[in-house]
Every structure is written in structure tokens, then in C-alpha cells.
Amino acid sequence: xxxxxxxxxxxxxxxxxxxxxxxxxxxxxxxxxxxxxxxxxxxxxxxxxxxxxxxxxxxxxxxxxxxxxxxxxxxxxxxxxxxxxxxxxxxxxxxxxxxxxxxxxxxxxxxxxxxxxxxxxxxxxxxxxxxxxxxxxxxxxxxxxxxxxxxxxxxxxxxxxxxxxxxxxxxxxxxxxxxxxxxxxxxxxxxxxxxxxxxxxxxxxxxxxxxxxxxxxxxxxxxxxxxxxxxxxxxxxxxxxxxxxxxxxxxxxxxxxx
Amino acid sequence: xxxxxxxxxxxxxxxxxxxxxxxxxxxxxxxxxxxxxxxxxxxxxxxxxxxxxxxxxxxxxxxxxxxxxxxxxxxxxxxxxxxxxxxxxxxxxxxxxxxxxxxxxxxxxxxxxxxxxxxxxxxxxxxxxxxxxxxxxxxxxxxxxxxxxxxxxxxxxxxxxxxxxxxxxxxxxxxxxxxxxxxxxxxxxxxxxxxxxxxxxxxxxxxxxxxxxxxxxxxxxxxxxxxxxxxxxxxxxxxxxxxxxxxxxxxxxxxxxxxxxxxxxxxxxxxxxxxxxxx
Numbered sequence: 001x002x003x004x005x006x007x008x009x010x011x012x013x014x015x016x017x018x019x020x021x022x023x024x025x026x027x028x029x030x031x032x033x034x035x036x037x038x039x040x041x042x043x044x045x046x047x048x049x050x051x052x053x054x055x056x057x058x059x060x061x062x063x064x065x066x067x068x069x070x071x072x073x074x075x076x077x078x079x080x081x082x083x084x085x086x087x088x089x090x091x092x093x094x095x096x097x098x099x100x101x102x103x104x105x106x107x108x109x110x111x112x113x114x115x116x117x118x119x120x121x122x123x124x125x126x127x128x129x130x131x132x133x134x135x136x137x138x139x140x141x142x143x144x145x146x147x148x149x150x151x152x153x154x155x156x157x158x159x160x161x162x163x164x165x166x167x168x169x170x171x172x173x174x175x176x177x178x179x180x181x182x183x184x185x186x187x188x189x190x191x192x193x194x195x196x197x198x199x200x201x202x203x204x205x206x207x208x209x210x211x212x213x214x215x216x217x218x219x220x221x222x223x224x225x226x227x228x229x230x231x232x233x234x235x236x237x238x239x240x241x242x243x244x245x246x247x248x249x250x251x252x253x254x255x256x257x258x
Numbered sequence: 259x260x261x262x263x264x265x266x267x268x269x270x271x272x273x274x275x276x277x278x279x280x281x282x283x284x285x286x287x288x289x290x291x292x293x294x295x296x297x298x299x300x301x302x303x304x305x306x307x308x309x310x311x312x313x314x315x316x317x318x319x320x321x322x323x324x325x326x327x328x329x330x331x332x333x334x335x336x337x338x339x340x341x342x343x344x345x346x347x348x349x350x351x352x353x354x355x356x357x358x359x360x361x362x363x364x365x366x367x368x369x370x371x372x373x374x375x376x377x378x379x380x381x382x383x384x385x386x387x388x389x390x391x392x393x394x395x396x397x398x399x400x401x402x403x404x405x406x407x408x409x410x411x412x413x414x415x416x417x418x419x420x421x422x423x424x425x426x427x428x429x430x431x432x433x434x435x436x437x438x439x440x441x442x443x444x445x446x447x448x449x450x451x452x453x454x455x456x457x458x459x460x461x462x463x464x465x466x467x468x469x470x471x472x473x474x475x476x477x478x479x480x481x482x483x484x485x486x487x488x489x490x491x492x493x494x495x496x497x498x499x500x501x502x503x504x505x506x507x508x509x510x511x512x513x514x515x516x517x518x519x520x521x522x523x524x525x526x527x528x529x530x531x532x533x534x535x536x537x
Contacts, residue, residue, distance in 0.1 A: 001332055003263035003273050014263065014275070016332055044300050048332060070302050071263070071275050071309060157507060170305045170511035 006064075006094045013087055014071035015064040017098055018055040025058050026257045028128065029095040029104040032063035033088060036111035036136075037079065038146055038169040040069060043109060046246065050107070053250045059257070060099035064091045066115075077172040081180040085119035092125050105129035105194075105256075107249055111136050117186055120193030129256055130194035130220070131249055137207040139184030143168075187214050198252050199224045202245060225252065259283075259316040266356040271334030272349060274301060274325025276357075277316035284319065285533040289365040289389055290357050291315055291322040292350065296371040296509070300331030303371075304509040307516060311369075314524050319533045321361060325353055343447075346377035347384065354387055365389040367527060370396065372508065376447075382466060383457050390530065391461070392469045392523065395508055398480040399451050399489040407481060455490040462497055467530040471501040471519065475508025499526060 002017040020026065032051060035043050051061045066084045068074030092104050105128045108116035113135035120127055136142040150169050166173050187210055197220040201208055208224075215222045227245050261277045278284070293308045295301060301324040302309045312322035327349045329335035336345055350368065357363040367390030370378030375396030382388040449457075461468065472480040483502040487495045501522050506515035 001265060001271075001273060001334070003265065003275075003332065005261065005263060012261070016273075041299055041304065044331065045298060070306070071261075073261075076306055076310075153511075164513070167513045170509075170513065170516075172513065 002098075007087070007090045010073070011067050011083075011087075012073045013064050013067060013090065013094075015062050015091065015094060016051070017095075018051045018061040018063075019099065020055060020058045020060050022056045022058040025060075027101050027103065028253075028257050029060045029062065029099050029101040030054050030253060031088070031091055031095055031104055031106040032061060033091075033106060033108035033112035033116045034063070034065065034069070035109045036142075037069055037076070037171045039110055049243075050246045050249065053246055054253065057250050057254050059253065060095065060101055062091060062095040062098070064094075077174055079172070079174070079177055081115060081118070081177070081184065084115045085123065088115060088119040089123045089125060092127070103128050105131065105253055107131040107133060107253075108135070109133040111142065114139070114184060114186060117189060117193075118184075121189045121191050123193070125193055127194040128196070129253060130197045131200060131252065132197060132211075133200045133245070133249065134202055135186065135199070135208075135211065136184070137186045137205075137211050139181035141207075142184075143178065143181050186211055189214070189218065191218055194220060196221045196223070196256065198222075198249075200245065200249055200252070201226050202228065223252070259313055261313075261316075264356070267328075267333075267349070267352040269328075269334065269337060271328060271336070272325055272352060272356075273332040274323050274353065275312070277312040277322045277324075278361075279316050279319045279321065283317070287364070288320050288533050289367050289531050290361070290363040291320055291367045291369060291527065292353055293322070293324045293369045294327050294346070294350065294353075294374060294377070295330045296374060298330065301326045305511065305516060307510065307520070311520055311523055314520065315527060318524065318528060320527060320531070321357065321363065323353055323357060325349075343377065343380065346374075347380045350377060350381040351385060354381075354385065358387070367392065367531065369523075370394065372396070379457070382461055386464065388466065390467045390469075390527070392471070392526075394471045394519075395473055395476045395480075396470060397448060397454060398472060398476055398485070399448075400479055401485055401488045403488060404479075404481045404485060451489060452491055455492045458490070458494065458498065459492055462494075467499070469499045469501065469523075469526050471503070471522070473502075473506040473508055473510065473515075474504045475506065477504075499530075 004015060005012040006015055007013040032047055034040050034047060047063050051063050054061045065072040066087045068076055068078040095104055096102065106116050113132035116130060117132060119125060120130055146168055166175065197215045199208060199212055201224065212222050212224055225248055227248055259277060259280060261275055263275050266272050296304055308324040312324050315322045326333035327346050354366050364387065366388050368378040368381055368388055369392040371394045375393035378391050378393065382391045470486050486500045503515050503519060506512055510516040510519055
């Protein structure tokens, strides 16, 4: 394994590079973009496994922590979506540099998928394939869901309300970040920024069909893969623990790289 | 303060991030602080608590290594067949060896959360380089006062009822957390209080400082601030420091409690391990 810091001096990002390890190196890099901080804690293990699978399938893989998250520099209160998109751009370049590849695809989960789509659209990243795993299409809905989950947890732990509006599920949640999230709408993207997009969906949400249509109208070739999460579990946690989801993404990228 | 990622260990499989003071802040002889995974949460700690603590301590002059135990986080599994607890002890020892060889560190303070406290205790007992130990929700034994105040038999009955209703709620609403379920899914091996008490006496006689912190998340066995001093045959008042956060859950989800915990941890280390002035 190859952990290291990269990026600009004041905003060093932590990355874990997995070189291609299978019998055939595909000369394609895959960037993995974590979900938002409230979903980061239990996604780490799934991302490690996904990176290992992709590496064995012949891809060079980089997973990294956004600024102000994980091991990257920055206080948790500095988290911002705009910075997250800059970080994705920096990570794409880092992957090209360290792996010596010219072609990069990327996978993002939940808010990571949204940041990836935003960065790809606005920064001309030149990605081959954009894999959006249960993307957050409307940030306002995402905030509402996390707020509801927090209220449920407080009731379960018999903790009193009201809560601090600048804290969400144990993490600092600055007003500026709330405003960015409430303005986030993937249906407003003008260009997808990648030739091909794959929606990997473990949940059934009406906005996903609208997103697929929007990406197609914007010029992407869109593929949708629906995968059911293990029964009886929370959908997001089930998806993270399900090897089916990880294997599906590896298979999609392997097929496309062939 | 600066940070660097490292891969270390006899099998070259342990991954960690070393936060160090800047050269101007570095002090010869400063102890290093070690933190490892909390349950399945990797080296950043729940809500990034280890990252925040490491940066505070490194800025204050203490090198701090947060790392993943073998097979967890980003670290590779060990090739030998040790059990989980033995592996953790070996991993901790190799982390200390790494800092001794690379940075000349001679003394260590080990921090442990829950079962990580058990490993911290094991390594402290077995390795004289450990000069300090912090347990967060470490070993806890019910006392007569706990039994009286919390009416243990009826409390356990209530706990069972709570588990039943939580399971029912979980089936009806999968996203609601089941608080009582934790007693079913997690077990630890507890030494006898007398044996543990003797081990702590030995550690203190060696000059080790210790801080034992308990949260509201340990409320099945720990229920009041002074309980630590009443759990053991020996009297550790004035010899072992404690902290109690009844409003905090096991992972210190609440930001105010987490901030207070960080302040206590940093303050305790600064107080117990004062650094010499800069040269």
C-alpha cells in the first residue's frame, strides 16, 4: 500500500494509492471519491475492498480524503463543496502523475457522486467513465434526510432537542456548507464532463430516472445498474457491506476498459 | 506541526500518520502518543477525534502516531495466526519500535477506546517503554453503590425489555438505532478486579501515569464519577486520574462532550508530561 500526502502546501490531502496488481495492467486509473462525512465512518472499509478489487482487475486506484476530512489537512469546520471539487481535480492529476496513466475514470458514492458530477461538469476533468453510486441528486433532500436521522437517534438515546443547527450527526455543519448543499441540484448540471456515466443504484428514488435522462440529454451515454441491498438492513449500510455492489462496479469498469 | 504517512512493522503492513511538532517546537525526550483503531473505525477515530487530538498534541510538542492495527483500516492482515488481542499487542509494540528507531522516542503514552483500552493495558503491562496509559470506556466493574443506585436486577430486566422493544422497532423502522442491542453484539474478556488492581499497582510503582475516562455509553456497568475508585481492592484516589462524561455516548457523538474530552486529554498529557523548554 502507498499512503502519502499530495496537493498544495496549505491544503495537503491524504491519499492511498493502489497500483494495478492483476495479471493485466489496463493503463487506466480509477479515482474513488468518499461520501459526505456523516457517511464516511462506515464507508472506509468498503472503499478499501473496492480499491483492492479494482487493483486486482488491473486498474491503478487512488482513494483520498477531501480537505477537512479524514487524514487530510483542515479543521472539520472548514468543509465545503467547492473545496471538495477542487480536491477531486487535484486527485485526478495526482493519480495520473503517480500511476503514469492518461486515462482516468472515477467512482463516487452518495455526496461523493454529486461532488464528482459537479467537478467533472465544471472543471473539464476529461474522465472516461463517471460511476455515480446512489448519488445525492438534490442536496436539500439529503440535508433533510440526515436531519431526520439525527432526530431519530436523539429519540433513541433519549437526548433532548433542540439541537445546534451547526452540528449534524456529530460533525460540524457550518452555515455556508448547509447553503451549498441546499443549492446542490444535479439536474441543473449543464454538461456531464464525461463521455459515459453509470448509475449504480441500490435504492429506488424517482429523481434517479430524471438524472439519467438529464445526463443523456447533456451528451453522456448513460447506463443504469440496479442492485438490491441485503434484506432487512438500512439501505446505505447494506450497500456498503454488500460485495455485490463492489463487484458490479468492478465488472462495469472492466467491461468498459476492455 | 507537520504530518507524514508511514508504512511500518515487521511485515511492512501497518499504515499510520505521524503528526510531529515543527522543528522549532520539537523537544528532546518528549514522549510519543499512540492511538489505534476504535472498533472498525480506522485510525482517524470516531468523528475524526484522533486526528484532532494528534494535531493538538503535535502542536504542543508531542509526536503522535495514529495507525491501523493489522487487518483493520488500511493495514494489511498479519501472516501469523495470533488471536485479535495478541495481534493488537504486537502491532502496538511494532509502532513503538518504529518510533524508537526512526525518531529516537523512548517513552510512550498509549490511548485506548473500549477494547482498545484492553490492548493499551496489555502493552503497558508488558513493555516498560509505556509511561502513560489512557482508558476510554475501559474495564469497569459494578460496585455496591452502582447496584443500589441503578437497581441492577430491575435495571437488567429493563435493559432486556429495552432490547426487545429496540429489536421490534428495528424491524419496523430499519434506520432507527437499537441502543440495547450493543450488549448482545459485543463481549470482552474481563480480568478479575483483584488481578487488575495488582497490575495497576505494578504500573504505578514503575512511574506510569494513568487516566481512566468513562462515558454514558458505559452505563450498563459504570454509573457515577467516583466508581473507578470503588471498583478495586486498592485505593487509587490521588494516584490514577479519572473523568466521567455521563451525557456522552460511547463514541462521544455530541460535539460539546467531545470537545471537553479533547481538552481533558490534552491538559492531562501537558500536566503529567511537561516538556523541557526549547533549546
